[in-house]
Amino acid sequence: MKNFELPPLPFAQDALAPHISAQTLAFHYGKHHQAYVDNLNKLRVNTPFEESGLEEIIRKADGALYNNAAQVWNHTFYWNCLSPQGGGQPSGALAEAIDRAFGSFDQFKAQFSAAAAGLFGAGWVWLVCDSKDRLAILPTPNAGNPIREHKEPLLVIDVWEHAYYLDYQNKRPDYIAHFFELVDWKAVESRF
Numbered sequence: 229m230k231n232f233e234l235p236p237l238p239f240a241q242d243a244l245a246p247h248i249s250a251q252t253l254a255f256h257y258g259k260h261h262q263a264y265v266d267n268l269n270k271l272r273v274n275t276p277f278e279e280s281g282l283e284e285i286i287r288k289a290d291g292a293l294y295n296n297a298a299q300v301w302n303h304t305f306y307w308n309c310l311s312p313q314g315g316g317q318p319s320g321a322l323a324e325a326i327d328r329a330f331g332s333f334d335q336f337k338a339q340f341s342a343a344a345a346g347l348f349g350a351g352w353v354w355l356v357c358d359s360k361d362r363l364a365i366l367p368t369p370n371a372g373n374p375i376r377e378h379k380e381p382l383l384v385i386d387v388w389e390h391a392y393y394l395d396y397q398n399k400r401p402d403y404i405a406h407f408f409e410l411v412d413w414k415a416v417e418s419r420f
């Protein structure tokens with residue numbers, strides 16, 4: 229059995245400031261994400277998932293094992309949605325699909341932001357597509373993951389308080405606005 233490892237951040241810990249501080253990343257990546265990896269490695273011992281990949285655990289496991297596996301996957305995906313050179317708008321086929329699904333990029337941004345601000349408690353808000361390339365906004369509480377629902381994740385925002393509390397305290401909408409200054413649309417386009 230090979231342990232899962234914390235993947236390296238795709239940017240320096242201070243590279244997302246001022247939108248997300250180095251202090252937030254030190255805790256969010258260095259402590260929270262690491263803890264999910266460590267818990268996953270402990271929890272899968274003596275289960276049918278000892279040789280399973282992360283996505284198989286997410287599709288089939290339940291309870292704490294599912295929660296920690298999904299949190300490992302979700303955080304890695306979240307880091308790979310962000311870039312110090314991010315922001316702006318998507319282009320090409322993704323931009324057209326967003327216009328078809330939501331009317332315009334601005335309407336998508338408003339709906340995604342409202343879903344992120346409105347998710348009660350902890351969780352994630354995703355932009356997903358189905359097998360016919362139709363887009364949707366999918367809020368998932370706690371450790372929810374679209375793979376479980378047979379949807380393809382394109383973009384995610386983490387709205388657990390640990391994602392923003394050091395920088396924005398209770399002002400989740402401020403964090404959401406700053407998140408959009410970091411979205412790596414080229415990476416999102418490449419998933420579509």
Ligand code: MN
Pocket residue numbers: 256260303386388390391
């Ligand atoms: Mn998080």
